[in-house]
Amino acid sequence: xxxxxxxxxxxxxxxxxxxxxxxxxxxxxxxxxxxxxxxxxxxxxxxxxxxxxxxxxxxxxxxxxxxxxxxxxxxxxxxxxxxxxxxxxxxxxxxxxxxxxxxxxxxxxxxxxxxxxxxxxxxxxxxxxxxxxxxxxxxxxxxxxxxxxxxxxxxxxxxxxxxxxxxxxxxxxxxxxxxxxxxxxxxxxxxxxxxxxxxxxxxxxxxxxxxxxxxxxxxxxxxxxxxxxxxxxxxxxxxxxxxxxxxxxxxxxxxxxxxxxxxxxxxxxxxxxxxxxxxxxxxxxxxxxxxxxxxxxxxxxxxxxxxxxxxxxxxxxxxxxxxxxxxxxxxxxxxxxxxxxxxxxxxxxxxxxxxxxxxxxxxxxx
Numbered sequence: 057x058x059x060x061x062x063x064x065x066x067x068x069x070x071x072x073x074x075x076x077x078x079x080x081x082x083x084x085x086x087x088x089x090x091x092x093x094x095x096x097x098x099x100x101x102x103x104x105x106x107x108x109x110x111x112x113x114x115x116x117x118x119x120x121x122x123x124x125x126x127x128x129x130x131x132x133x134x135x136x137x138x139x140x141x142x143x144x145x146x147x148x149x150x151x152x153x154x155x156x157x158x159x160x161x162x163x164x165x166x167x168x169x170x171x172x173x174x175x176x177x178x179x180x181x182x183x184x185x186x187x188x189x190x191x192x193x194x195x196x197x198x199x200x201x202x203x204x205x206x207x208x209x210x211x212x213x214x215x216x217x218x219x220x221x222x223x224x225x226x227x228x229x230x231x232x233x234x235x236x237x238x239x240x241x242x243x244x245x246x247x248x249x250x251x252x253x254x255x256x257x258x259x260x261x262x263x264x265x266x267x268x269x270x271x272x273x274x275x276x277x278x279x280x281x282x283x284x285x286x287x288x289x290x291x292x293x294x295x296x297x298x299x300x301x302x303x304x305x306x307x308x309x310x311x312x313x314x315x316x317x318x319x320x321x322x323x324x325x326x327x328x329x330x331x332x333x334x335x336x337x338x339x340x341x342x343x344x345x346x347x348x349x350x351x352x353x354x355x356x357x358x359x360x361x362x363x364x365x366x367x368x369x370x371x372x373x374x375x376x377x378x379x380x381x382x383x384x385x386x387x388x389x390x391x392x393x394x395x396x397x398x399x400x401x402x403x404x405x406x407x408x409x410x411x412x413x414x415x416x417x418x419x420x421x422x
Contacts, residue, residue: 057095057127059085059152086153092142093149095127096167103174115178124175125188131168132191140198141165141259150271151309151335156322159260162272165203166255170279172196203255203281206233209266210253210289214240217264234262241266243312247300252293255282257310268293268311270301270343277350291356294347305339305370305385306363307347313337313383332383339385340378341367 058079065073082090102120106112114120137143139160146158149167157163176192179185209217217240220231244266254273258265277287294301301308313331314322323329329336344360344367351360371377374388381387 059091059094089147092144096171099171140202166272166275169281207255249296253289274346274350303384305380307343333381339380
């Protein structure tokens with residue numbers, strides 16, 4: 057599924073032109089990375105469209121059903137991976153630059169889980185699709201167990217990891233992924249609150265990425281990938297660490313930022329993803345709608361109202377920046393190349409806003 061489109065003018069007769077869309081499947085993207093999340097979002101929004109409008113004829117069209125099945129076939133194909141989670145490269149989701157999220161990033165798993173649930177409701181069941189529906193149900197069960205069991209951390213879980221035995225060769229091993237206790241970062245020991253927890257950013261053999269990734273955690277709440285207890289604890293953590301995750305402008309895309317040697321090695325010294333900027337700990341107002349959705353679901357609307365009140369003070373005055381910089385989100389984003397100068401592109405004038413149907417979408421996805 058394309059991540060973006062270029063508007064191209066095709067000459068016709070009599071000095072007339074017709075505008076056509078050229079899809080980008082990653083061949084023009086920075087780093088040439090195919091977008092994984094766009095196909096999952098398409099399925100989720102297709103389900104939302106049907107529920108909100110009552111127009112189910114669209115999702116039942118043969119070409120749309122074919123599109124759903126092709127995306128699922130790609131995601132459910134057998135391979136060498138031992139996990140039920142999706143294996144992807146760096147830069148294949150909202151964080152579309154090198155940020156050390158290759159492997160099994162939480163954001164992709166949460167969207168994958170949500171897309172599977174939506175697909176199960178939309179696929180026309182017949183002899184040709186019943187095996188696919190069975191595969192969806194099996195994957196949903198395995199994926200939810202895997203994420204809830206192995207991605208979740210709170211004070212008790214960190215204490216458990218701190219005492220892990222390693223090099224356990226057994227089907228009964230406690231430390232199944234051979235995680236070394238020394239991997240627990242020093243910042244986390246003091247940062248994790250007594251009442252609260254979150255889903256880690258990534259899990260691979262001998263590696264846990266303990267960074268807090270906001271979109272993945274919020275969508276775990278919205279899609280019910282987390283248990284009700286997990287969902288409540290995620291919002292408790294955001295409230296307890298409000299200054300770190302919200303600050304002057306909601307919300308941090310991830311926390312903490314990669315700095316010094318970590319930044320140089322993991323990002324390749326990316327000048328755009330410097331510490332506390334862009335994808336490396338920048339503050340993104342567009343995450344407000346997912347946060348609001350999660351708060352409505354968990355009956356914590358006061359948290360969303362508090363965050364929106366912060367954003368309302370600045371967004372229009374600051375001319376709707378895409379993101380904010382610094383540890384507290386106090387400053388506008390750094391200068392970047394003008395989109396209007398991109399060859400052949402025309403960028404629509406769209407402002408970030410919370411939609412009118414946030415609560416309606418919750419009914420669909422929750």
